[in-house]
Amino acid sequence: MAGHKALRINGTRLNETLQSTCTQWGALSSSTGMRRLTLSQADKDVRDWLVKECKKLGCEVKVDQMGNIFATRPGKGEGLKPIAMGSHLDTQPAGGRYDGILGVQSALEVLRTLHENDVATQHPIMLIDWTNEEGARFPGAMMCSGVWSTKSSTPLEACYRVTDSDGIDMRTALDEIGYLGTTPCDYRENGLEAYFELHIEQGPKLEQEGKSVGIVTAVQGMKWFAVRVTGVEGHSGMSSSSSASPGITRWQSSSREPGTTPMPTRSDALITAALLISAVRTTALETSLGVATVGVITSDTQSQAMIPSGIDFIIDVRCPTDAQLAALCAAIFTAFDAIVASESNHTAYSVTRSWGLPESVFHPSCIAAVRAAAVAEVGELQCMEMKSGAGHDAAWTSKVVPSSMIFVPSKDGVSHNPAEYTSPEHCTLGAQVLLQAVLAYDGRTT
Amino acid sequence: MAGHKALRINGTRLNETLQSTCTQWGALSSSTGMRRLTLSQADKDVRDWLVKECKKLGCEVKVDQMGNIFATRPGKGEGLKPIAMGSHLDTQPAGGRYDGILGVQSALEVLRTLHENDVATQHPIMLIDWTNEEGARFPGAMMCSGVWSTKSSTPLEACYRVTDSDGIDMRTALDEIGYLGTTPCDYRENGLEAYFELHIEQGPKLEQEGKSVGIVTAVQGMKWFAVRVTGVEGHSGMSSSSSASPGITRWQSSSREPGTTPMPTRSDALITAALLISAVRTTALETSLGVATVGVITSDTQSQAMIPSGIDFIIDVRCPTDAQLAALCAAIFTAFDAIVASESNHTAYSVTRSWGLPESVFHPSCIAAVRAAAVAEVGELQCMEMKSGAGHDAAWTSKVVPSSMIFVPSKDGVSHNPAEYTSPEHCTLGAQVLLQAVLAYDGRTT
Numbered sequence: 001m002a003g004h005k006a007l008r009i010n011g012t013r014l015n016e017t018l019q020s021t022c023t024q025w026g027a028l029s030s031s032t033g034m035r036r037l038t039l040s041q042a043d044k045d046v047r048d049w050l051v052k053e054c055k056k057l058g059c060e061v062k063v064d065q066m067g068n069i070f071a072t073r074p075g076k077g078e079g080l081k082p083i084a085m086g087s088h089l090d091t092q093p094a095g096g097r098y099d100g101i102l103g104v105q106s107a108l109e110v111l112r113t114l115h116e117n118d119v120a121t122q123h124p125i126m127l128i129d130w131t132n133e134e135g136a137r138f139p140g141a142m143m144c145s146g147v148w149s150t151k152s153s154t155p156l157e158a159c160y161r162v163t164d165s166d167g168i169d170m171r172t173a174l175d176e177i178g179y180l181g182t183t184p185c186d187y188r189e190n191g192l193e194a195y196f197e198l199h200i201e202q203g204p205k206l207e208q209e210g211k212s213v214g215i216v217t218a219v220q221g222m223k224w225f226a227v228r229v230t231g232v233e234g235h236s237g238m239s240s241s242s243s244a245s246p247g248i249t250r251w252q253s254s255s256r257e258p259g260t261t262p263m264p265t266r267s268d269a270l271i272t273a274a275l276l277i278s279a280v281r282t283t284a285l286e287t288s289l290g291v292a293t294v295g296v297i298t299s300d301t302q303s304q305a306m307i308p309s310g311i312d313f314i315i316d317v318r319c320p321t322d323a324q325l326a327a328l329c330a331a332i333f334t335a336f337d338a339i340v341a342s343e344s345n346h347t348a349y350s351v352t353r354s355w356g357l358p359e360s361v362f363h364p365s366c367i368a369a370v371r372a373a374a375v376a377e378v379g380e381l382q383c384m385e386m387k388s389g390a391g392h393d394a395a396w397t398s399k400v401v402p403s404s405m406i407f408v409p410s411k412d413g414v415s416h417n418p419a420e421y422t423s424p425e426h427c428t429l430g431a432q433v434l435l436q437a438v439l440a441y442d443g444r445t446t
Numbered sequence: 447m448a449g450h451k452a453l454r455i456n457g458t459r460l461n462e463t464l465q466s467t468c469t470q471w472g473a474l475s476s477s478t479g480m481r482r483l484t485l486s487q488a489d490k491d492v493r494d495w496l497v498k499e500c501k502k503l504g505c506e507v508k509v510d511q512m513g514n515i516f517a518t519r520p521g522k523g524e525g526l527k528p529i530a531m532g533s534h535l536d537t538q539p540a541g542g543r544y545d546g547i548l549g550v551q552s553a554l555e556v557l558r559t560l561h562e563n564d565v566a567t568q569h570p571i572m573l574i575d576w577t578n579e580e581g582a583r584f585p586g587a588m589m590c591s592g593v594w595s596t597k598s599s600t601p602l603e604a605c606y607r608v609t610d611s612d613g614i615d616m617r618t619a620l621d622e623i624g625y626l627g628t629t630p631c632d633y634r635e636n637g638l639e640a641y642f643e644l645h646i647e648q649g650p651k652l653e654q655e656g657k658s659v660g661i662v663t664a665v666q667g668m669k670w671f672a673v674r675v676t677g678v679e680g681h682s683g684m685s686s687s688s689s690a691s692p693g694i695t696r697w698q699s700s701s702r703e704p705g706t707t708p709m710p711t712r713s714d715a716l717i718t719a720a721l722l723i724s725a726v727r728t729t730a731l732e733t734s735l736g737v738a739t740v741g742v743i744t745s746d747t748q749s750q751a752m753i754p755s756g757i758d759f760i761i762d763v764r765c766p767t768d769a770q771l772a773a774l775c776a777a778i779f780t781a782f783d784a785i786v787a788s789e790s791n792h793t794a795y796s797v798t799r800s801w802g803l804p805e806s807v808f809h810p811s812c813i814a815a816v817r818a819a820a821v822a823e824v825g826e827l828q829c830m831e832m833k834s835g836a837g838h839d840a841a842w843t844s845k846v847v848p849s850s851m852i853f854v855p856s857k858d859g860v861s862h863n864p865a866e867y868t869s870p871e872h873c874t875l876g877a878q879v880l881l882q883a884v885l886a887y888d889g890r891t892t
Contacts, residue, residue, distance in 0.1 A: 414679070416681050
């Protein structure tokens with residue numbers, strides 16, 4: 001162990017590699033942001049590059065049935081499982097250069113550092129690039145670490161059938177870019193000793209508290225619900241229902257002209273959706289159980305002259321514990337039921353799809369390894385324990401192998417946006433802590 | 447006049463022509479609905495057919511600068527302006543076979559009837575097909591009758607620059623299908639004696655009241671506003687603002703974890719939009735001034751893991767009078783200002799575009815001609831005076847020439863939808879009333 005204490009990653013190389021690969025594969029033209037949707041050409045290109053770089057370092061590379069990439073640097077111990085470092089290379093449609101990418105690039109930098117210093121570890125040391133962490137092209141975030149952990153509610157065959165907005169299914173997309181591998185996507189057949197993930201915080205806490213490193217102890221539970229509200233279509237100048245009773249014949253203009261009375265008889269899906277979306281926030285605020293967000297909304301009609309008959313939206317709910325999550329979700333749908341019942345406008349809602357990630361508590365040994373590495377590097381005052389409000393692949397790995405995470409600061413807390421930024425110094429620091437955490441864990445278990 | 451009383455249009459020919467041309471040009475494959483967007487290939491094809499049919503009847507055909515088609519059957523009077531019948535052949539993206547189409551096809555059937563019966567009218571009798579009534583491909587409904595009337599707030603050159611969702615401008619689209627004509631699009635240079643428009647009701651009143659013919663006396667005023675709500679983007683697991691004050695350094699997990707407190711500090715554009723959309727309805731209901739609808743809504747983000755930073759929606763407001771319209775619009779924006787001020791979530795709204803059609807009152811002589819024709823055909827008990835809740839080309843023509851409209855029933859009041867339906871009997875009846883109204887007006891003015 002003593003000999004490793006002085007080992008240092010090459011921060012210049014890390015930052016240059018991160019920036020140049022982003023510039024080459026998936027950069028937005030209008031900003032420093034990224035559009036590297038999973039299994040796209042840009043994702044294939046950066047994967048091909050990654051595999052080549054790992055092979056240069058003498059790593060064995062495997063691709064599993066969901067396209068997850070595993071690059072292993074052998075250890076000297078007999079029959080020991082790998083200690084893995086990983087994250088994801090895919091991004092949101094207009095995301096940044098750090099979310100996920102920093103974790104994979106730092107893992108590569110750790111491998112490069114071990115290689116050029118000829119460090120012999122007890123365990124094999126592994127780099128992992130998880131497929132479709134973002135869920136931006138194929139709905140279902142952290143999809144492929146979820147399949148690997150076998151704890152996700154969506155099994156492999158169901159994931160293969162998930163389609164993007166062009167109707168391309170995931171299996172076809174994997175095959176087309178040459179990453180439909182044969183290694184079983186199952187931790188029981190392709191297992192790990194431990195898993196460490198460096199990630200940007202994607203929130204403002206480290207910056208607000210003036211800290212450099214987050215020692216992540218848990219990931220809060222989260223659920224998504226795809227909701228559809230249905231009403232009755234109609235022309236916006238008219239009533240959309242025929243509840244008015246037939247009147248008396250007359251020549252004179254009726255006082256109940258089209259346009260003056262129909263509002264009360266409408267069955268307007270967007271009005272109901274607006275009330276439900278407002279209730280999502282009100283319920284989260286009033287219960288103080290967690291956060292709930294509606295980010296995506298679409299209307300069946302694209303004409304301003306129509307009363308909308310169908311609205312789809314997605315609710316994202318996150319709470320520190322599964323019990324709080326269940327309570328907040330229940331409170332939201334209780335509020336929905338009350339609104340739909342009281343509106344009596346003949347609209348209805350249904351939940352057409354849901355997805356969830358249970359609360360994850362990281363492993364004490366992994367947390368201890370990260371803490372030791374972080375404190376050794378920057379001292380206690382620059383470190384902070386925290387829970388993650390965002391989901392990560394480590395949440396799934398933690399269900400089946402000892403796992404934990406390292407956070408570095410996000411400027412202004414911004415993520416999933418081209419303005420996402422983490423300084424080169426913080427990127428370097430994160431990679432250095434990752435290296436030392438892995439070595440500490442390797443030393444601990446030998 | 448006496449000799450014309452017995453003149454009858456050929457209902458079988460009318461309905462067969464209407465159905466067969468819809469089937470050929472713009473029919474949806476999955477229903478009896480139509481997708482004949484203005485200036486599309488389907489629109490070009492039906493226009494070419496219409497021009498050919500009118501020329502077969504000896505009509506002179508002119509195309510104006512906005513692609514409006516004018517087919518004139520000469521009259522025997524010296525220097526008299528034409529009495530016109532018209533409507534539009536374009537449809538919504540998923541519309542029906544009657545909205546607009548019935549009016550043009552019935553005008554053709556009237557010309558055919560006059561031709562085969564060798565009827566000599568005093569005035570020339572004209573068929574008009576107005577370009578882009580729907581405003582579905584190029585925003586701005588009733589666009590080209592508006593230019594012709596010179597009363598629209600959008601002049602010809604501005605209309606030429608309006609683009610569709612593919613970025614094609616209207617002038618290019620007119621040119622590409624060969625309908626960028628040279629006749630001035632201006633009633634002062636290409637004028638009319640009077641204008642009659644047969645249209646489906648697009649509402650449920652005739653059906654509810656058990657009537658066959660609507661004698662339309664006015665079109666209510668309407669305004670559209672494109673509204674943009676802006677907030678601050680952020681990850682849905684996190685706060686999107688940094689209003690929390692720096693806390694005290696500690697090793698233990700803070701009670702103010704990401705995910706438990708950020709709701710109040712968010713600047714969520716969709717929450718504000720939901721409150722505004724709900725206020726649109728509430729204001730319309732409480733004031734009883736008219737109807738107000740939000741049919742189109744889009745979010746900048748397509749990720750459920752994002753707090754939305756920008757929402758666009760369109761408000762459609764309609765009232766019987768311009769004064770009521772102004773009052774309702776003012777009340778809506780007063781409500782908006784109050785919501786944005788009270789929310790203090792740092793969201794804002796702006797009106798990025800607006801469009802309006804002033805209240806239109808039809809001409810007593812034209813209304814009298816329609817009434818005489820309708821009562822002669824079906825008797826008083828089957829007729830009903832009404833105002834139109836939807837905008838029509840006749841609303842613009844009425845600003846500059848005597849105009850009025852004839853309505854026939856819409857099944858269940860449904861329009862702008864493939865389920866739109868008017869029975870063959872009602873189509874025939876409408877065309878017959880149109881014929882007799884035109885002949886009555888021709889007789890009246892000689």
